Amino acid sequence: MEKATISPKFQVVIPRSVRERLNLKPGQQVQVIPYDDRIEFIPLRHPREMRGFLAGMSTDFARDADRV
Numbered sequence: 001m002e003k004a005t006i007s008p009k010f011q012v013v014i015p016r017s018v019r020e021r022l023n024l025k026p027g028q029q030v031q032v033i034p035y036d037d038r039i040e041f042i043p044l045r046h047p048r049e050m051r052g053f054l055a056g057m058s059t060d061f062a063r064d065a066d067r068v
Contacts, residue, residue, distance in 0.1 A: 028044070
């Protein structure tokens, strides 16, 4: 598990191993979500980068009889 320190200006450096694993780039935006007693950073991706990320996902599922 990686750790980071909050600077006096409330800045945080994301550890290199995390940046490389998530392919983060300088200037890339992240969504910041406070969740209970933690902070989550969600990298924002351009819709073009998302193309094909659901490839191979099964769309078969059982529907209720009144939803045909």
